[in-house]
Amino acid sequence: MIFAKLRVRNAAGNQKGVFAAENIENGKKILDFPGKIVPEEKSNPLDLQISKNTVIRASSKNQIDNFLNHSCDPTACVKKKGEIFYLISIKNIKKGDEITFDYDTTDYDNKEFEFACSCKSLKCRKMIRGFKYLDAQQKKKLSRYLIPYLKRILENQKK
Numbered sequence: 001m002i003f004a005k006l007r008v009r010n011a012a013g014n015q016k017g018v019f020a021a022e023n024i025e026n027g028k029k030i031l032d033f034p035g036k037i038v039p040e041e042k043s044n045p046l047d048l049q050i051s052k053n054t055v056i057r058a059s060s061k062n063q064i065d066n067f068l069n070h071s072c073d074p075t076a077c078v079k080k081k082g083e084i085f086y087l088i089s090i091k092n093i094k095k096g097d098e099i100t101f102d103y104d105t106t107d108y109d110n111k112e113f114e115f116a117c118s119c120k121s122l123k124c125r126k127m128i129r130g131f132k133y134l135d136a137q138q139k140k141k142l143s144r145y146l147i148p149y150l151k152r153i154l155e156n157q158k159k
Contacts, residue, residue: 003029003031004021004022004028004029004031007021008067011098013118017099017100018067018068019097019098020094020096024089025089026089026090026091027090029087032086033086034056034059034063035056035058037050037054037055039055046058046061048065048078049106049108049110050080050085050106052149068101069100070100070102070119072117072121072124072125073119073122075089075090075097075098076088077090078145079147080147100119104128104129104130104138105131105147108132108149108150109129110130115128131146
């Protein structure tokens with residue numbers, strides 16, 4: 001389910017992205033992540049990792065959440081309520097702004113699909129490989145945006 005007016009269009013880096021077609025207030029639910037839960041070992045770069053062993057696979061290649069790009073200074077993050085994973089804004093988003101989230105807040109070990117970040121943010125970490133590869137300070141900065149299984153991993157690392 002989509003809760004905000006969104007558009008898929010060309011983004012930086014010769015790829016598609018999701019853009020706000022209206023102003024979106026901080027804290028507003030943007031969309032749910034529908035799809036099928038599959039084992040992580042069968043994952044592909046478009047899947048949303050929801051635990052160390054499972055991902056959500058979009059039901060269609062043209063599903064809007066497949067076009068959500070990464071940013072080291074994102075406009076949204078993934079949250080969970082009950083069994084539903086959804087995207088929520090973490091700042092005010094203006095009409096025309098790209099909707100992004102930090103992939104390292106959902107992916108534990110993305111080394112197989114690592115990529116050089118092109119977000120051009122002052123906070124850019126340059127390489128995106130997964131939460132596992134972040135240093136302690138980076139993990140702490142992202143802690144409030146982590147999905148539940150990564151929060152548990154972070155808490156266990158502190159012990």
